[in-house]
Amino acid sequence: xxxxxxxxxxxxxxxxxxxxxxxxxxxxxxxxxxxxxxxxxxxxxxxxxxxxxxxxxxxxxxxxxxxxxxxxxxxxxxxxxxxxxxxxxxxxxxxxxxxxxxxxxxxxxxxxxxxxxxxxxxxxxxxxxxxxxxxxxxxxxxxxxxxxxxxxxxxxxxxxxxxxxxxxxxxxxxxxxxxxxxxxxxxxxxxxxxxxxxxxxxxxxxxxxxxxxxxxxxxxxxxxxxxxxxxxxxxxxxxxxxxxxxxxxxxxxxx
Numbered sequence: 540x541x542x543x544x545x546x547x548x549x550x551x552x553x554x555x556x557x558x559x560x561x562x563x564x565x566x567x568x569x570x571x572x573x574x575x576x577x578x579x580x581x582x583x584x585x586x587x588x589x590x591x592x593x594x595x596x597x598x599x600x601x602x603x604x605x606x607x608x609x610x611x612x613x614x615x616x617x618x619x620x621x622x623x624x625x626x627x628x629x630x631x632x633x634x635x636x637x638x639x640x641x642x643x644x645x646x647x648x649x650x651x652x653x654x655x656x657x658x659x660x661x662x663x664x665x666x667x668x669x670x671x672x673x674x675x676x677x678x679x680x681x682x683x684x685x686x687x688x689x690x691x692x693x694x695x696x697x698x699x700x701x702x703x704x705x706x707x708x709x710x711x712x713x714x715x716x717x718x719x720x721x722x723x724x725x726x727x728x729x730x731x732x733x734x735x736x737x738x739x740x741x742x743x744x745x746x747x748x749x750x751x752x753x754x755x756x757x758x759x760x761x762x763x764x765x766x767x768x769x770x771x772x773x774x775x776x777x778x779x780x781x782x783x784x785x786x787x788x789x790x791x792x793x794x
Contacts, residue, residue, distance in 0.1 A: 635741060639734070769784070
């Protein structure tokens, strides 16, 4: 990657352009698609699902004055996914412990919340059994984001895990869930970092082994699947519709 700063220049009207910074990336050629492409690694930091829009140009370092760059082409927006880290351990032959962590939207931690009496006149307790209708309850009570502040309900989300067993065929599509789907409890106390961790019981005890060390070389017939989900309202012509769930992270681990 190469970063070069071009200073501004005056055009025929006498106006001064502030200049640009060009970040060059090595290109690769795809014979199958007859196209050149570049892989860009972008760190979104603490931004949750940020949108990115690129301005693309061809850079020629050996050129006449003011002709190093081609015309800039602005491409469509893309949404970046956030990095997730999953750790799987085996406390005993009948248990799998899984921990999922990563960046989420910014929230207050419990110790940052104001005293309950400070905003008692502007808040209303929500039933813990109805997280999906929290936003509707606030709107029905006439509490807006400006008055509710930090008490405005964020989108619901969580992490789950379950165990699958391979079927009788050799197809990678022939996997069946065995046992219950386990909701992993949240164990973090941070504004942006989320950590879910819990134990998943095995219906059949399995001896722990390092991945890739199966003596038969065929891979394990058991695997752990873990996902992160979030629930958001979809748009309708008259406003927000019902809450729907989408998977924003999924991974599988052989047992």
